Amino acid sequence: MEKPFVKLHQIIDEFHLNLFYAPAGCLESHVTSMDVYRPGLQLVGFYDHFDAGSIQVLGKVEWAFLQGLDPHQREKVFEQLFEKKIPLLIFARDYQPSPECLAMAEKYGVPVAGSAEYTTDLMAAMTSSLHVHLGPTTTLHGVLVEVYGEGILLLGGSGIGKSETAIELVKRGHRLIADDAVDIKKVSAKTLVGSAPEMIRYFIELRGIGIIDVRRIFGMGSVKPTERVDLVVRLEKWEDGKPYDRLGVDEETMTILDIKVPALTIPVHPGRNLAVILEVAAMNNRNKRMGHNAAKELSDKLYRTMLAQQNPEENA
Incomplete structure (x- = not known):
């Protein structure tokens, strides 16, 4: 499987970088490292554990150090840096590269850019x-939907009613992100973001009707390109006699890309209004993140009441 990459021109365009030097074809080159470094130790020659695949940024401290060197020393510093074939060197705070920097950049084919932003x-x-x-x-x-600002990932077997529930939520003013296939990306140690594959974005399949374009039928306010995955809801057919959770004291989770996401299992049978249930689930999930867990509060209240009944003299 090919390692994820972003093309260099995407980074340059996104951050409005000013190119000082760009060798032929460099804008189509791939950046594969998620890290951005300030090569402070490297400027004095320490290259142990150096990640040559990362974008390098020179700020105020590095600039001051370079200004204190003579031209020959600066040339040696930049030659050591550029021979590692880094993907891009950026001068922050509107600093300009020295002639020695540009000469070594041209020698080793390394693009150099500038930015007005603070480092x-x-x-x-x-x-x-x-x-x-x-x-x-x-x-x-x-199916991934946004309900009251909460990203809810609906899972379940084919025909369980995921798409129909999503349409009902859209009619109630919520938003669709993806139907059928949900691409989930880990963007930080605690955050997952879901989106739809480009080919099927904003389309949804309804059995008996076929494919519909949610954006065209319900308007731009009914869809959203991406959303966090805050809650996973598993839909399953109702089984008589199965002990479903009725209190919500136990915290169920689902692990996606090594991140644990709060999860619920909701049984489905005729007559249950899943859209309303999911609205309540979304609000309750937000409530829990804010530190209010109704199930635990009720459990604590019952426990205190039982203690008071067992020890009436101590509470007299």
Whole structure:
């Protein structure tokens, strides 16, 4: 499987970088590392554990150090850096590359660019963007909808009613992100973002009707290109006698790309309004993140009441 990549011209366009030097064909080259570094130690010759595949950024401190060197020393510093074939060197804070820098960049074919942004701001934004572009991905068969700002991933067997439930939610003012196939990307250590494959984006299949374009029928406000995965809801056929959770005290989770996501299992049978149930599930999930768990609060209240009944003298 090919390693995820982003083309260099996408980064240059996204961050409005000013190119000082760009060898032929470099804009189509691939960046595969999610890290962005300031090569401070490298400027003094320490290259142990250096990631040559990462974008390098020179800021105020590095600039001041380079200004204190004579031209021959600067040439040696940049030759050592560029011979590693880094994908891009960026000068932050509107600093300009020295003639020695450009000469070595041309010798080794390394693009050099500039930005007016502060160093830390540029690196933070670029790191975040690279995590979105290059994060590990997986595809799940399901439906992703946004309900009251919560991204809900609906899973379940074919014909269980995922798409029909999604349409009902859209009619109630919520938004569709993906139907049938959901591409999920890990963009940070705690965050998953879902989207639809480009080919089927904003389309949904309804048995008996066929394929419909949700954006055209319900308007632009009914769809969204991406959304966090905040809650997983598994839909399954109702089985008489099966002990379904009625209190919600136990915290169920599903692991996706090494991230644990809160999960619910909802039984489906005729007469249940799944759209309303999912609206409540979305609001309750947000409530839990804010530290309010109704099931635990009720359990604690019952426990305190039982203790009071067992020890009436202590509570007199």
